[in-house]
Amino acid sequence: MFLLKSFLILKFSWPTTGNENRLLELEADLLSGKLNHAYLFAGPPEVGKLTAAKFFAQLILCENEACGECENCKRIRTNSHPNLTTVDTLWIEDVNEDWELISRKSNFNQLHRSKSPKAKTDSLGVDDLREILARIHNTHEGWQIFVIHNVERFTREAVNSFLKILEEPPAKTIFLLTTSNLPLLLPTIVSRCGVLQFGNVNSSAIEKMLQAKFPKLSGEELKRVVNFSMGKPIRAIRLAENPDTFREFSEYFRKLKNLVEKPDTAAKMQFAEAVSVDYAETQKFLEAFTYFLRSFLLTRAKQPEANSRYTPKKLVNLLHATEATRESIERNVNPRLALENLLLQI
Numbered sequence: 001m002f003l004l005k006s007f008l009i010l011k012f013s014w015p016t017t018g019n020e021n022r023l024l025e026l027e028a029d030l031l032s033g034k035l036n037h038a039y040l041f042a043g044p045p046e047v048g049k050l051t052a053a054k055f056f057a058q059l060i061l062c063e064n065e066a067c068g069e070c071e072n073c074k075r076i077r078t079n080s081h082p083n084l085t086t087v088d089t090l091w092i093e094d095v096n097e098d099w100e101l102i103s104r105k106s107n108f109n110q111l112h113r114s115k116s117p118k119a120k121t122d123s124l125g126v127d128d129l130r131e132i133l134a135r136i137h138n139t140h141e142g143w144q145i146f147v148i149h150n151v152e153r154f155t156r157e158a159v160n161s162f163l164k165i166l167e168e169p170p171a172k173t174i175f176l177l178t179t180s181n182l183p184l185l186l187p188t189i190v191s192r193c194g195v196l197q198f199g200n201v202n203s204s205a206i207e208k209m210l211q212a213k214f215p216k217l218s219g220e221e222l223k224r225v226v227n228f229s230m231g232k233p234i235r236a237i238r239l240a241e242n243p244d245t246f247r248e249f250s251e252y253f254r255k256l257k258n259l260v261e262k263p264d265t266a267a268k269m270q271f272a273e274a275v276s277v278d279y280a281e282t283q284k285f286l287e288a289f290t291y292f293l294r295s296f297l298l299t300r301a302k303q304p305e306a307n308s309r310y311t312p313k314k315l316v317n318l319l320h321a322t323e324a325t326r327e328s329i330e331r332n333v334n335p336r337l338a339l340e341n342l343l344l345q346i
C-alpha cells in the first residue's frame with residue numbers, strides 16, 4: 001500500500017488542484033521523452049485543464065523544470081514566447097474588443113477578425129486557423145507548442161483542415177487541446193490525440209488549496225466558496241478573488257431555492273426559457289440543480305422528521321430526471337422543452 005502511494009507523488013509543482021493521475025501520465029511521457037503530437041485535455045469546465053496544458057508547455061520549453069526564472073519561463077509568463085501559441089480569448093464584435101485583455105490570453109494574430117463581418121461569435125474559423133498555423137513556419141529552434149482552448153469552437157470547415165494537420169503533424173510540433181464538450185468533437189480528431197480525462201475535484205482538496213491561497217478567508221466564507229465551486233478549483237479561485245462572481249452565484253442559488261420552495265408554473269416556464277438560451281447556460285443550470293438537489297437530500301437525511309413535500313424519494317427521483325434531461329439534450333432534444341418538462345416535475 002505504501003509503495004503504491006509513493007508512485008502518486010508528482011515530480012513537478014503543477015499549479016493545479018486534483019486530477020493527479022492525469023498529470024502523472026503527462027510527467028511519464030515527458031520523462032521518457034515520448035511525447036505525443038497532440039493531447040486532448042477533456043472534462044468539465046473550470047477544473048484546471050487549460051492551466052495544466054499551459055504548465056505542461058512550460059515544462060517542455062524550460063530547460064529547468066519550469067523554473068519560472070529563465071528567459072523561456074519569463075516569455076511564457078508574458079505570453080510572448082515565439083514557440084508557444086495560445087488560443088483562448090477571441091476578438092468578438094460588440095462583445096470582446098479589448099485588445100489588451102485578448103493579448104494576455106491569446107497570442108496569434110486576430111486583426112482579421114475585426115475586419116470580417118463574420119467574427120461575431122466565439123467560433124474558430126479557417127482564417128483563424130491560418131493565422132494560428134502561420135506561427136509554425138518560423139525559424140526558431142526547439143518544440144513548437146500550440147495550446148488551443150475549447151477546441152470544439154472550430155467551425156466544420158476549420159476542423160477538417162485541422163484534422164489534416166493532425167494526420168501529418170509538422171516535426172517538433174505539439175498540440176495541447178482542451179474541451180469541455182467531448183461528444184461534440186469529431187471522433188477522428190479525438191483518435192489522433194492522447195486523451196486525458198479530467199474530472200471534478202473533491203471538496204477537501206479545494207478547501208486546502210483555498211486555505212493556502214487565500215489565508216484571509218473566514219471559516220464561513222471558505223465553506224461557501226467550497227460549496228459554490230461544486231468541485232471546480234478554477235471556479236473556487238474566481239469566487240474567492242471576485243465578490244461580484246460570488247454574488248452572482250449566491251443569486252443563482254437563491255433563484256433555484258425559490259423555484260423549489262414556491263412552485264409557480266409561470267416562473268418555471270420563464271426560468272426554462274432563460275436557461276435554454278445557449279448550451280453553456282443550460283449546462284450551468286443542470287449542474288447547479290444537481291448540486292442543489294444533492295445538498296437538499298443531505299439536509300433531509302439529517303432531519304427525517306421535517307415536514308416537507310420533498311421526501312428523500314422525491315429528491316432522488318428529481319436527480320434521476322435531471323440526469324435524463326441532460327442525456328436527452330445531448331441527443332438533440334429541444335433544450336427548452338426538456339427543461340420545461342424537468343421543472344414541471346418539481
Ligand SMILES: [Zn+2]
Nearest residue numbers: 062067070073
Ligand atoms: Zn524556466
